[in-house]
Amino acid sequence: MKQNIQHYDVLIVGAGLAGLTVALSLPEQFKIALLAKQDLNTCSSNMAQGGIAAVLDPQDTVAEHVQDTLVAGAGLCHVENTTHILSNAAAAIDWLCQSGVPFTYHEQSLHLTREGGHGHRRIVHAADHTGWSVTQTLQQQLATKSNVTCLTEHRLQQLYVEDQRCYGAELKDATQQSVQVFAKYVILATGGTGQLFELTTNPETSTGDGVALAWQAGCRVANLEFIQFHPTALALKGSKTFLISEALRGEGGILRNQQGERFMPAYDERLELAPRDIVARAIADQIQKQQQQPVLLDMTHLEKAFITEHFPSIYQHCLEQGLDISQQPIPVAPAAHYACGGVLTDAIGHTDIENLFAIGEVACTGLHGANRLASNSLLECMVMGRDVAHAIVQQDEWQVPKAEAELVQPDFTAVSAQFELEDDFDVVTLQQKMTQYFGIQRDFAGMQYLYAQLNHWWLMTEQQYPMLLTAMLMVHSALQRQESRGTHFNRDCPQTLAEAKMSVIAAPAQQAVPQPEVTSLVC
Incomplete structure (x- = not known):
């Protein structure tokens, strides 16, 4: 049987926001392969509702954004890497605006909302379907790039490594045939681990392959025990797991138990806007106390016009399930959402293996620490993706990530x-x-x-x-x-x-x- 052997300058494993950003940020003289397990739309980025955290309000500062991130990260954030990523937020948003992403505006400025753990309004969003709007816009740009080959329905099998240098990977195509890809640079952008759990907001492709295969290839992995459970996933019987964005709580949503009592005052003075781990544990505690019945997220005190304007996708999805969230509270329960750890990298995505980058959710830069601050993840994908592209073009000297830990x-x-x-x-x-x-x-x-x-x-x-x-x-x-x-x-x-x-x-x-x-x- 004839072997399927392909050669590229850059192989990007994963077609979410991180992978798309690299592909679109590299000059067109680079021959690029962009791998997706299924199609380009099956990724966590496409499903992200809330938005992208960035300091754009004159009353806000990057230092305050960093501090909020450190507080949420419970002492495990890498301060230098965190500062680098968050300092590049405004430039990343500007790149998306220039790319044509249809963000929500208020008067002449980007509308900023607020989410749990943030001390200011700093969440840039496109209504309640930010991830979809961003990925669709970037995919349209990708379609014009003749230097990018999209390998859809391909799965990563193993990384090719010799003398601590990565030179390609073995893939399996839709027919389970082996594909050998040789590349000067390989970039892991494989996403998270949500499918290791029963309930998850992640797509079916988020099975943690990147962590396992990078570790087998010789990379250290870090902070893997820190799995963020999103506090509020739709908990309707017979309905698929569906994310109910934290932005609903940011705009005044109240959590109540089955008796209609607001319960967050008993857990944290920040109430519904406490960091996600605190809110998720509070909800889990209430669910246990009420014989595994979900808690209720109440938006009924807000104007219907406000709800339908700010959360059209969530409103419509719930309506299709027979639930009018402007009239009825939303039954919610926690679901596996985000992996805070991953393949050990620096802020640029360098791993222990030369010419192998890891970016986005599969990477552990130290930005998220022990608990991710809301809406820092899409930002991380873009900043790391743009930085990786720059490092490849400049052919920077490889920097092995440091970790002061046993x-x-x-x-x-x-x-x-x-x-x-x-x-x-x-x-x-x-x-x-x-x-x-x-x-x-x-x-x-x-x-x-x-x-x-x-x-x-x-x-x-x-x-x-x-x-x-x-x-x-x-x-x-x-x-x-x-x-x-x-x-x-x-x-x-x-x-x-x-x-x-x-x-x-x-x-x-x-x-x-x-x-x-x-x-x-x-x-």
Whole structure:
């Protein structure tokens, strides 16, 4: 059989906002391949509702935006990288405006809304479908670029690495045939890990492949235990998981329990605008108290015209489900939303492997720390994407990311005999167990069992599923942390330690150390 071998200057794995930004920011003399697991629209960026955080109000400052991000990140943000990314927000917004993105305006200026954790109105948006408006606009530009080949329905299988340098990747096309792609630069923009859980706002392509394959190729990964659960996903029986934007709370939405009582005053003085981890845990607590019934997000005190103008997509979607949100409260529950950790990089996306960049949600720059501040993610995609393009054009010297943390190497060859484990692996069971034992609230006993089960599956299954490996790395990271911080809440360790430390897992090429004794995991 004839081999399918292709050559490019740049291979971009992932066609969301991060990947699109790189493809459109590189000069046309570069031959580029843009890979998508399905079509170009199947990505988290396309589904983003709220907006993009940027300091555009004269009364606001980048320093305040940085400070809000650090507070939400619960001590784990990388200050220098955070400052770099947020300082480039205004330029990124200007780039989108020049590209023709139809943002919402108020009088002659961009309309700015506010979301949880932000001290000012600084969310640029296109009604309540910002991600869709941005990606559709950029896809139209992409269609005019003769130097970009879109490899839709292609899946990344492995990265080609030799002497700590990446030179391409093996792909599988829609017919499951192998495609060998050789490239001077490879950019991982593969998105998040939401599909490792039962309920998620992520598309079906968000299976964490980039983390697993980068780690296998020799990259460190960091802070994988920090999974942000969006507090408010639509919780209607028989309805698919659908994000109810934080912007609704930013514009006055009130959270109530089934008795109609506003409950956030009992949890945080910032009420509905507290950081997402606090709101999500409060909602989870209320749901547990009311026999797993969802809580209610009440918008009925606002004018219907205001709701339909600011949130047309959400209003229409709920109306199609038989719910008029101007007259009825919205039943909501938390859903897996955003991975705060990922492949360890600097602010430009450099990994441990030369010529391999990681950008967007798959990367861990330190911007998000232990909990992402709302609407910083689309911004990160654009700033990193533009910076990567500049670095490639300039052929900058490769900068290996720094991490002041102890490296921990998991051992995937031993399984504890104390648990009764299942032999047969399937994705649905993986999602159920991750949700049960690695959700909003966790404990050591549940995570120890989960880690043993994941290990057992890894040893028993002939096919090595990247999402299974990513799940193992995530749980391993969590078992190292003897505290609760940000989105990681351990019932056995509810306190937060004085010193914030990253969780960094060494690449598999490094010498392994024994996996932790489960009996020693006490706080």
